Amino acid sequence: MTDLSLRAGSVLVTLSILLLWQGTTTTGLVQPIFLPSPSSTFVNLWHGLTRGDLLALTLSTMERMIYGWMLASLGGILLGALIGLSPRARYWLTPTLELLRPLPASTLLPVGIALFGLKPGMLLGIIAFGAIWPVLLPTIHGFSAIDPRLREVARTLGIGPFAFAVKFGLPNALPDVIAGMRLSLTACLIITVVGEMITAQEGLGATIIMAARSFRSTDLYAGIILLGVVGAINNTLLGFIERALTPWRTAPS
Amino acid sequence: MSHINARLAPVAKARIEPAIAFDAVRLDFGAKRIVDGLSFSVAPGEFACVVGPSGCGKTTLLRLVTGLLAPSQGEVRRLGVPVAGPSRDVAIVFQDYGRALLPWRTATGNIALALEAIGTPRRERAERIAALLDKVGLSGHGDKYPAQLSGGMQQRVQIARCLAQGPRILLMDEPFGALDALTRQVLQDEIAGLVRESGATALFVTHDLDEAIYLGDRVFALEANPGRLAEVIDVGLPRPRDQLQTREHPEFLRLRHVLFNHVQKTH
Amino acid sequence: MSRRHIDLLLSVLPAWLVPLGLLGGIEIAMRITAIQSDGLALPSQVAAALLAAIADGEIFLRTAETIGAIAVGVPIGGILGLLLGVWLGLSPRAAQLASLPVELFRPIPPVAIIPLMMLIYGLGIRMEAAIIAFACFWPMLLLTRDAVLGVEPRLIEVARMLGLSRRKQITKIAFPAAIPRIFTAVRLTLGIALIVAVTTEIAANPIGLGYAIISAGLSLRPEVMYAFLIWLAILGWLLNAGLIALHHRLFGAAYGEVAA
Numbered sequence: 001m002t003d004l005s006l007r008a009g010s011v012l013v014t015l016s017i018l019l020l021w022q023g024t025t026t027t028g029l030v031q032p033i034f035l036p037s038p039s040s041t042f043v044n045l046w047h048g049l050t051r052g053d054l055l056a057l058t059l060s061t062m063e064r065m066i067y068g069w070m071l072a073s074l075g076g077i078l079l080g081a082l083i084g085l086s087p088r089a090r091y092w093l094t095p096t097l098e099l100l101r102p103l104p105a106s107t108l109l110p111v112g113i114a115l116f117g118l119k120p121g122m123l124l125g126i127i128a129f130g131a132i133w134p135v136l137l138p139t140i141h142g143f144s145a146i147d148p149r150l151r152e153v154a155r156t157l158g159i160g161p162f163a164f165a166v167k168f169g170l171p172n173a174l175p176d177v178i179a180g181m182r183l184s185l186t187a188c189l190i191i192t193v194v195g196e197m198i199t200a201q202e203g204l205g206a207t208i209i210m211a212a213r214s215f216r217s218t219d220l221y222a223g224i225i226l227l228g229v230v231g232a233i234n235n236t237l238l239g240f241i242e243r244a245l246t247p248w249r250t251a252p253s
Numbered sequence: 254m255s256h257i258n259a260r261l262a263p264v265a266k267a268r269i270e271p272a273i274a275f276d277a278v279r280l281d282f283g284a285k286r287i288v289d290g291l292s293f294s295v296a297p298g299e300f301a302c303v304v305g306p307s308g309c310g311k312t313t314l315l316r317l318v319t320g321l322l323a324p325s326q327g328e329v330r331r332l333g334v335p336v337a338g339p340s341r342d343v344a345i346v347f348q349d350y351g352r353a354l355l356p357w358r359t360a361t362g363n364i365a366l367a368l369e370a371i372g373t374p375r376r377e378r379a380e381r382i383a384a385l386l387d388k389v390g391l392s393g394h395g396d397k398y399p400a401q402l403s404g405g406m407q408q409r410v411q412i413a414r415c416l417a418q419g420p421r422i423l424l425m426d427e428p429f430g431a432l433d434a435l436t437r438q439v440l441q442d443e444i445a446g447l448v449r450e451s452g453a454t455a456l457f458v459t460h461d462l463d464e465a466i467y468l469g470d471r472v473f474a475l476e477a478n479p480g481r482l483a484e485v486i487d488v489g490l491p492r493p494r495d496q497l498q499t500r501e502h503p504e505f506l507r508l509r510h511v512l513f514n515h516v517q518k519t520h
Numbered sequence: 521m522s523r524r525h526i527d528l529l530l531s532v533l534p535a536w537l538v539p540l541g542l543l544g545g546i547e548i549a550m551r552i553t554a555i556q557s558d559g560l561a562l563p564s565q566v567a568a569a570l571l572a573a574i575a576d577g578e579i580f581l582r583t584a585e586t587i588g589a590i591a592v593g594v595p596i597g598g599i600l601g602l603l604l605g606v607w608l609g610l611s612p613r614a615a616q617l618a619s620l621p622v623e624l625f626r627p628i629p630p631v632a633i634i635p636l637m638m639l640i641y642g643l644g645i646r647m648e649a650a651i652i653a654f655a656c657f658w659p660m661l662l663l664t665r666d667a668v669l670g671v672e673p674r675l676i677e678v679a680r681m682l683g684l685s686r687r688k689q690i691t692k693i694a695f696p697a698a699i700p701r702i703f704t705a706v707r708l709t710l711g712i713a714l715i716v717a718v719t720t721e722i723a724a725n726p727i728g729l730g731y732a733i734i735s736a737g738l739s740l741r742p743e744v745m746y747a748f749l750i751w752l753a754i755l756g757w758l759l760n761a762g763l764i765a766l767h768h769r770l771f772g773a774a775y776g777e778v779a780a
Binding site for chain 1: 538539542557558559560613616617618619620621624625626627628629631632633634635636638639640711714715718719722723724730733734736737738740742745746749752753755756757759760
């Protein structure tokens with residue numbers, strides 16, 4: 001089978017899944033309240049985006065998520081660089097940070113709410129607070145694990161500590177930093193959505209939980225699809241960043 | 254055992270300071286004695302090769318010259334001055350070229366690193382880099398990342414970076430060991446030419462006896478456990494050397510025998 | 521105390537000295553400044569709350585609820601993901617055909633599924649298990665597929681040269697070669713399961729450790745909230761450490777070191 005025909009086959013598989021979905025709902029196998037038909041879902045989605053406020057809600061969620069992510073990344077990279085470049089700091093601090101690693105990002109949400117309250121602006125800070133950890137540890141690792149041979153090259157060339165941090169430390173850390181930023185963005189999405197669910201602030205999270213509570217299944221499914229789209233956009237965004245910042249990893253051999 | 258190369262007969266009354274001088278150098282790593290009683294010197298502009306079995310301290314020797322290691326006893330001098338640490342006058346070509354190049358910089362970028370370090374003004378850099386790329390035969394490959402280059406090409410980039418330093422002493426640690434035979438031959442001739450052109454003093458470590466004779470003005474043969482200088486062999490072969498003719502020269506064959514016997518004894 | 525014991529203690533010195541020092545410092549600082557906040561608690565109060573929760577068994581109850589949901593959800597989603605992943609790994613054709621549907625459904629974050637399962641199952645363990653099953657399906661699918669694809673092709677060639685049937689190639693060569701990576705996939709999936717479980721409890725489900733954390737936070741009992749947080753961190757760390765140790769035990773000698 002050629003590459004093209006397999007790709008077409010993949011599209012066919014997707015279409016048959018949709019057909020199956022449609023078939024299940026028309027025959028009444030599953031109640032529409034639990035599984036609305038694809039046609040009604042997409043109609044609802046379309047209406048919501050073009051005439052309703054689904055677009056505004058999606059953008060609201062994305063805005064919150066991205067701003068929180070940028071804050072978290074900035075803080076995480078700066079802090080991670082400082083700790084990573086200092087063997088002393090690493091020795092003392094890394095084990096404690098490793099202990100905090102297994103904590104899910106969402107668990108910092110209650111802490112943030114308890115500390116900062118439920119004011120609208122605070123959700124952003126809480127998101128940043130929760131999303132800084134996934135980017136911190138990989139950044140520390142990236143700045144610390146420099147090939148000893150490269151260190152010798154730097155010494156032989158007489159490169160000073162500041163130039164070393166910028167010319168060696170930073171590029172060496174970039175792949176790890178980007179990996180951490182990817183995790184952080186995922187965490188941001190989770191915290192944003194859960195945060196919206198709990199605090200009922202305007203966004204997709206609040207929308208879908210309200211839809212579930214009022215049994216409006218087409219609204220619910222539309223919201224889920226939109227969140228999937230946000231997830232896909234996140235992946236694409238990170239792919240761009242990775243190719244732009246670390247061209248040497250993605251260059252053809 | 255150590256003597257100044259007779260071809261460099263002093264013109265003035267002043268003694269010409271050896272480029273590299275080892276004075277009863279001993280190095281211990283904990284309880285292990287790596288090298289002991291190492292005394293020899295290399296004249297300026299000389300191409301000296303070092304051979305010996307594994308564990309004889311060949312690599313350690315180079316690191317003592319760079320100043321990345323300090324002797325436990327004795328003294329290492331560069332151009333008459335005791336070694337206190339790395340200096341930009343000394344460049345070292347590592348065997349594991351993959352690890353010695355910055356993966357995030359192109360070939361041009363890697364060479365530029367040396368120019369940045371020695372403080373070459375920005376305007377001059379592009380020209381110097383182009384000239385160096387040309388010298389090592391990599392014109393047109395400047396924009397490639399190390400991962401996109403073959404082993405031989407990567408090693409050439411490293412050599413170019415070392416030459417960019419404008420070193421007075423060029424150290425090479427089995428630089429062609431990881432390359433295939435054909436590439437090795439090409440690079441042997443290239444390095445011989447480049448070193449002669451730059452006027453630098455070369456200290457070349459290899460396990461390949463033929464390579465040592467082919468490239469060197471003198472060959473230092475070490476023995477192991479602990480590393481000691483066993484023999485110094487003068488290579489009186491004409492320059493420039495040729496892969497076919499020189500290797501069939503009767504003197505070449507004689508030196509091969511000498512070195513081979515030495516290796517047999519010390520293994 | 522032997523030399524080895526002393527060395528071991530010294531090697532983990534930063535691990536326990538820094539946290540203890542920090543906690544001690546926080547305790548003193550908070551007492552001196554007499555700071556008042558609904559979100560802060562003295563480390564001593566947190567310790568007391570933790571002991572109290574252990575004493576009256578509440579912590580075990582909550583843990584059991586969370587673990588219960590995981591115990592139901594992981595096998596369902598995990599085994600489905602494993603089977604499908606093995607199939608996609610063995611058959612490049614199937615993998616190509618499945619590529620578009622996978623790319624379309626993959627980006628849906630498990631949190632988005634929470635209201636859906638709430639709609640279908642209401643609140644409780646079933647709803648959480650369903651979400652966990654969904655969340656575990658994808659990583660198991662993809663990582664298992666990669667594990668099977670990652671089998672050294674040279675080994676398969678050897679198997680073919682030896683004249684082994686396709687079935688024997690799979691059972692004697694491919695499967696044993698892929699098992700360590702599949703085990704790693706299970707370990708990572710279990711980690712994800714814990715995260716998703718707790719997240720679901722924080723967001724909506726009134727059971728388990730996550731619920732204990734959020735309800736303590738909202739009812740202005742920060743010491744209880746931090747106590748459960750610490751417990752959760754310990755739990756997560758134990759789970760991961762235990763699985764890594766198990767990995768070493770099962771695969772260490774033959775397969776070499778494991779990636780953390």
